[in-house]
Amino acid sequence: MASTEIARHLQVGDRRVALDPEGYLIELSDWSPAVASALAAEEGRVLTPEHWEVIEVIRDFYSRYEASPAMRPLVKAVGLALGPEKGRSLHLMKLFPDSPAKAAARLAGLPKPANCL
Amino acid sequence: MAISSPSTGDLLVILRHPPHGSSWLREGLDAALVAAAFGQSVSLLFQGDGVLALAKGQQTGPLGQKGTAATLDMLSMYDIDSLHVEETALERFGLEAKQLQLPARIADGDSISHLLAGHRLVLTF
Amino acid sequence: MILHILNRPPSSSLAYRDALAAMAGNDRLLLIEDGVMGALTSQVRHFQEIEGRLFALREDLSARGLEGQCDASVLVVDVDGFVSLTEEADKTVSWF
Numbered sequence: 001m002a003s004t005e006i007a008r009h010l011q012v013g014d015r016r017v018a019l020d021p022e023g024y025l026i027e028l029s030d031w032s033p034a035v036a037s038a039l040a041a042e043e044g045r046v047l048t049p050e051h052w053e054v055i056e057v058i059r060d061f062y063s064r065y066e067a068s069p070a071m072r073p074l075v076k077a078v079g080l081a082l083g084p085e086k087g088r089s090l091h092l093m094k095l096f097p098d099s100p101a102k103a104a105a106r107l108a109g110l111p112k113p114a115n116c117l
Numbered sequence: 118m119a120i121s122s123p124s125t126g127d128l129l130v131i132l133r134h135p136p137h138g139s140s141w142l143r144e145g146l147d148a149a150l151v152a153a154a155f156g157q158s159v160s161l162l163f164q165g166d167g168v169l170a171l172a173k174g175q176q177t178g179p180l181g182q183k184g185t186a187a188t189l190d191m192l193s194m195y196d197i198d199s200l201h202v203e204e205t206a207l208e209r210f211g212l213e214a215k216q217l218q219l220p221a222r223i224a225d226g227d228s229i230s231h232l233l234a235g236h237r238l239v240l241t242f
Numbered sequence: 243m244i245l246h247i248l249n250r251p252p253s254s255s256l257a258y259r260d261a262l263a264a265m266a267g268n269d270r271l272l273l274i275e276d277g278v279m280g281a282l283t284s285q286v287r288h289f290q291e292i293e294g295r296l297f298a299l300r301e302d303l304s305a306r307g308l309e310g311q312c313d314a315s316v317l318v319v320d321v322d323g324f325v326s327l328t329e330e331a332d333k334t335v336s337w338f
Contacts, residue, residue: 061194064187065187065188065191065194067187067188070150070195071154072154072196073154073191073194073195076194114150
């Protein structure tokens with residue numbers, strides 16, 4: 001869930017973006033592609049076109065349903081938007097190792113998925 | 118959209134409260150989503166005042182409170198498509214099945230007790 | 243057999259109506275907490291259709307001073323009886 005406790009700030013260009021203790025944006029409206037790249041850089045990731053298209057899918061999911069998806073619905077949404085080849089957990093695990101639903105939500109500037117441990 | 122409504126599964130969540138007045142409906146939907154996220158087969162029964170959760174055209178509350186309409190639309194992304202609605206409650210509110218936000222199977226007479234019997238776990242909200 | 247558990251009285255809550263609508267022919271209903279008010283002779287008509295399958299928790303009746311007004315058709319059980327009912331049931335469903 002969205003947290004309101006500011007733990008630290010991330011410098012993106014000349015802006016300071018507030019993050020919660022788990023590294024999610026406090027203000028969802030702070031998000032921009034530059035913020036996503038900066039969040040990814042913190043994790044030692046470079047965002048490729050394959051990352052960006054998933055970020056777009058998950059942002060679309062959020063705008064439609066007002067919630068970040070857990071893993072299963074994320075896989076389903078990616079499959080519906082990008083085709084069955086990409087709508088597989090293996091593909092998402094490769095892009096966002098460990099926990100794709102959480103990592104993708106963070107980079108997309110969305111709250112941490114609620115239904116996902 | 119096809120109405121796929123098996124009367125068996127792992128979990129039946131019974132939703133008996135209308136949107137906005139309390140958090141019961143939201144909590145029931147959350148329980149269903151968590152179970153589905155972990156691969157359980159989940160059915161929903163909208164009963165009593167809970168059938169109003171399926172009314173079309175819901176919006177945020179007067180103070181901007183989030184409604185549950187978006188969450189209902191999200192159910193299919195969690196593969197929750199076994200939806201059932203109590204017929205007598207629909208009639209009580211003058212609603213017809215075709216006016217609902219989502220396709221749901223009409224539950225009448227004994228079919229509610231069959232639903233309860235057909236699920237390993239039943240939770241009421 | 244499912245054990246249904248109701249903790250609201252029929253005098254002020256319609257939870258009993260949803261419970262009855264969901265009961266199969268061999269299911270049982272146990273009244274607890276404020277639900278035991280439904281076991282009074284003046285109220286028990288709401289549960290006519292399940293006569294013989296209606297139970298009430300003794301501790302909740304006596305706490306409210308209502309044990310003497312409990313209808314003779316209601317099967318009164320103590321907490322141990324509650325446990326036995328639960329054990330005999332495939333599952334329990336709560337109504338509130």
